[in-house]
Amino acid sequence: MGVFRNENAAALLFRDTQQPGKCSSAHLSSVSRGTAGAEDYHEGVRKISFAILLAVVVCVAGCKKPPQPPTTTKTFDVRGKVIETNPARSEVTLDHEAIPGFMEAMIMPYKVKDSAVLKELHPGDRITAKLFVEYDGEVYKNAKLDQIVVIAQGKPDYKPTMQFHAPAKGDVVPDFKLTNQNGKAIHMNEFQGRVLLITFVYTRCPLDDYCPKMSRNFAEVEKTLATDKDAAAKTHLLSISFDPAFDSPKVLKSYGEIYAGKTDFRHWEFAVPLQSDLRPMEEFFDLGVTSDDNKSFTHSLSTVVVDKSGRVAEWYPGNDWTAAQVAARMKELARAA
Incomplete structure (x- = not known):
């Protein structure tokens, strides 16, 4: 003092004022x-x-805090049965199957990204969905369900606005009508006699693991098939947009050239369905699509191999399939009588 x-x-x-063990x-x-x-x-x-x-x-x-590890968002596929919904908490309780890489089969509540979907869910409904979870390298947190699709109803008297259908082997693909990147009218049945690979995208998709990944995979399949003249002659690729309001033939052509390069699009086409066929096509291929602003879409993934007779041969509902796997299956079907 x-x-x-x-x-x-x-x-x-x-x-x-020095005390034992203290600074003097x-x-x-x-x-x-x-x-x-x-x-x-x-x-x-x-x-x-x-x-x-x-x-x-x-x-x-x-005394600075150690740097926090970066947080990433992981995605998991979920299949299960609805036990109950709680709109006040934006939750749905599921009796779900094992979620590979995340947790074992169990009954537990999950937050939903869009609470409005709870109006469409009823006890007993069987659903598929995507679970988005934040992960910092040690802890999973903020898990939310999105892209929920009802694949089986729990109430016989309940009729949702859309009746989704999970493609199964042997299902006949309807003769949907579309317009391709050149403005030409095409339809599904004209591809009979060839093995057809179909996927669904929209050109403004911002999620790298969704539409861009599907298009990159298709580009790899295209290159693989091009090395086998016989297989190339007996196969075809078709990327279908579910955004006809924006994805005009001109837009589709520009988008296609990003992935296919300068091409005549004879083997890989990009197309949009007629408006009258859009919803039936989404239902048949189990393609859950919702949009709040008509600029971005929440959607599921659906990729299908159709055999020469126009029937479903393989269905890939996620993004974990590989180009090599699909190309090999297409070659196998192309060689079949």
């Missing part, structure tokens, strides 16, 4: 008079102030 007695005199007293303070008791004493006093204050400031800086630097 310092006490100024007059203009030219000062007394400064530091008492030693300087022990100083002096009384000085005159100008020299005042200068010594101010010099001491400056030194002490600098020491305190340095200690604070060291303390702050040493």
Whole structure:
């Protein structure tokens, strides 16, 4: 504690408060008079102030929190039965199958991204969905369900606005009508006699693991088949947009050239269904599509291999299929009589 007695005199007293195990303070008791004493006093204050400031800086630097690991969003496929819904909490309780890489089969509640979908869910309904979970390298958190599709009803008297159908082997693909990247009218039945690979995209899709990944996979399949003239002659690729309001033939052609390069589109076409066929096509291929602003869509993934007779041979409802796997299956079907 310092006490100024007059203009030219000062007394400064530091008492030693050192305790065992604690940092000690300087022990100083002096009384000085005159100008020299005042200068010594101010010099001491400056030194002490600098020491305190340095200690604070060291303390702050040493007390910084360790850098937090980056958080990523992981996606899991979910299949299960609805037990109950809780709109007040934006939750649905599911009796779900094992979720590979995340958890075992169990009954538990999940938050939903869009609480409006709860109006379409009823106890006993069987659904498929995507589970989006934040992961920081140690802990999973903020799990939310999205892209929920009812694949079987729990209430016979309940009729949802759309009746989705999970494609099964042997299902006859309806003769949906479309318009391709050149503005030409095409339809499904004209591909009979060839093995047809179909997937669904929209050109403004911002999610790299969705439409862009499907288009990159198709580009790899296209390159693989091009190395086998016989297989190329007996196969065809078709990317279908579910956004006809924006994806005009001109837009589709530009989008197609990004993935297929400069091409005549004879082996890989890009198309949109007629408006009258859009919803039936989404229902048949189990393609759950919703949009709030007509600019971005929440949608599921659906990729189908159709055999030469126009029947479903394989259905891939996610994005974990590989180009090599699909190309091999198409070659096998192309060789079949």
